[in-house]
Amino acid sequence: MTKKVKRSRWVTIGITLLVVWFLAFVLSGFTGVFTGESGDGFSGNVALIPVKGVILGESDDSLFGGGIASSEEIVEQIEKAARKDNIKAIVLEINSPGGSAVASDEIAHALKKVNKTTVAWIREVGASGGYWVASASDHIIANRMSITGSIGVIASYLEFSGLLERYNVTYQRMVAGKYKDLGTPYKKLTPEEAELFQRALDRLRDYFVDEIVRNRNMDEDYVNKIATGMFYVGDEAYELGLVDELGGKDEVIAYIERQEQIDVDFVDYKPKKGFSELFGGVMGEQSFHVGKGIGHALTSQKPISQWNILT
Amino acid sequence: MNSPLVWKRFAAFVIDFLIVFMIVYTAFADILTPIVQSGIDKADPVFLYFFAVFSLLLLLYFVTLEKKLGQSIGKIFMNLFVVGKKVDGRSFPHLIRGAFLIPFFPFQLLLILDPLFMMFTKNNQRLMEIFSKTTTVSRRAS
Numbered sequence: 001m002t003k004k005v006k007r008s009r010w011v012t013i014g015i016t017l018l019v020v021w022f023l024a025f026v027l028s029g030f031t032g033v034f035t036g037e038s039g040d041g042f043s044g045n046v047a048l049i050p051v052k053g054v055i056l057g058e059s060d061d062s063l064f065g066g067g068i069a070s071s072e073e074i075v076e077q078i079e080k081a082a083r084k085d086n087i088k089a090i091v092l093e094i095n096s097p098g099g100s101a102v103a104s105d106e107i108a109h110a111l112k113k114v115n116k117t118t119v120a121w122i123r124e125v126g127a128s129g130g131y132w133v134a135s136a137s138d139h140i141i142a143n144r145m146s147i148t149g150s151i152g153v154i155a156s157y158l159e160f161s162g163l164l165e166r167y168n169v170t171y172q173r174m175v176a177g178k179y180k181d182l183g184t185p186y187k188k189l190t191p192e193e194a195e196l197f198q199r200a201l202d203r204l205r206d207y208f209v210d211e212i213v214r215n216r217n218m219d220e221d222y223v224n225k226i227a228t229g230m231f232y233v234g235d236e237a238y239e240l241g242l243v244d245e246l247g248g249k250d251e252v253i254a255y256i257e258r259q260e261q262i263d264v265d266f267v268d269y270k271p272k273k274g275f276s277e278l279f280g281g282v283m284g285e286q287s288f289h290v291g292k293g294i295g296h297a298l299t300s301q302k303p304i305s306q307w308n309i310l311t
Numbered sequence: 312m313n314s315p316l317v318w319k320r321f322a323a324f325v326i327d328f329l330i331v332f333m334i335v336y337t338a339f340a341d342i343l344t345p346i347v348q349s350g351i352d353k354a355d356p357v358f359l360y361f362f363a364v365f366s367l368l369l370l371l372y373f374v375t376l377e378k379k380l381g382q383s384i385g386k387i388f389m390n391l392f393v394v395g396k397k398v399d400g401r402s403f404p405h406l407i408r409g410a411f412l413i414p415f416f417p418f419q420l421l422l423i424l425d426p427l428f429m430m431f432t433k434n435n436q437r438l439m440e441i442f443s444k445t446t447t448v449s450r451r452a453s
């Protein structure tokens with residue numbers, strides 16, 4: 001083989017390796033887009049998990065959806081952070097007015113299982129279900145003006161029976177099981193139904209109080225006394241023992257550094273939708289509205305599963 | 312032309328694999344190193360994405376070099392050549408040859424089927440070499 005042919009061969013090899021290297025760098029930059037994971041999610045030693053919006057079980061899959069803190073996704077992030085050896089502590093950044101009791105309990109339960117330092121950092125609001133979640137952490141830090149507390153349950157709804165009567169519209173009651181339409185907005189609650197409904201809410205409230213008593217190691221009578229559903233401003237909550245410290249990010253960092261003897265390096269742990277999920281979500285939602293019709297969505301009666309019983 | 316020993320072909324593939332792996336890993340080092348240090352979760356999407364990118368770039372490497380030179384770097388060291396009818400200047404036969412590297416079903420099945428065929432063919436041809444009408448030899452006919 002001549003020298004020229006040999007040189008030409010190695011030039012071809014060099015160019016090929018250069019192209020492979022270049023493409024590898026370009027494609028590595030798209031890791032987050034295709035995997036839906038934070039590109040820098042694997043460095044850092046303190047996981048920062050947001051709990052923002054109304055706490056519900058499932059996420060909002062729409063392209064521009066937001067305002068929902070999905071317990072499914074948050075639990076996944078907590079479990080992921082708990083598994084990673086490089087993560088020494090978990091901070092829940094809470095800005096939530098509450099939400100579903102079940103979803104709040106799921107997050108609190110996952111947080112209690114973690115064998116690392118956990119901190120709840122309450123921003124503007126950490127009330128009701130948001131406080132339920134915070135109570136499961138080792139240490140709660142809130143701003144003196146944060147809104148927190150609101151230990152209670154709400155299931156209020158608008159009742160339209162008067163309006164229907166005014167327009168000569170009749171609610172045709174067809175049920176098998178006398179309490180099947182308990183809570184329907186189209187008829188008044190009977191005293192018996194109201195009592196049953198209230199009993200269920202009281203029971204949920206009792207669970208909520210039990211959780212606070214256990215998580216915060218507080219006296220049950222005392223918690224019952226302050227669990228009126230009333231919200232408390234941060235400094236009030238501190239005086240009542242509902243939060244451990246007043247402050248913000250600096251105080252969160254200082255606490256973890258004291259506990260773990262590390263220099264805190266936050267890393268975001270939040271579910272990011274990859275391109276395929278975003279695209280699928282958009283197409284799915286469009287198909288739903290075309291198929292089902294907005295009119296059907298407005299007129300269908302809500303089954304029990306869609307009652308808004310919230311903490 | 313004579314059929315090269317299987318170990319030579321295997322060694323050539325290992326050399327090529329390691330060269331491309333080092334190049335691709337360098338690009339992903341910042342992302343992968345913390346995962347490797349903390350323990351790889353097999354279902355980790357970043358790890359799966361890296362594997363997919365690496366496989367496709369390895370395929371690109373083989374297709375480009377075997378099309379242009381008839382040899383990859385590993386084959387140069389092992390003195391092996393890719394020959395076949397109507398392959399000069401064409402990418403498609405080399406793409407077929409390297410189909411076992413495509414990281415999606417059903418091509419992943421070729422990771423087992425492809426080398427298995429070498430045990431049953433006269434010239435130690437892989438399954439995809441039969442489909443692409445190419446073969447790997449230890450001396451190119453002049």
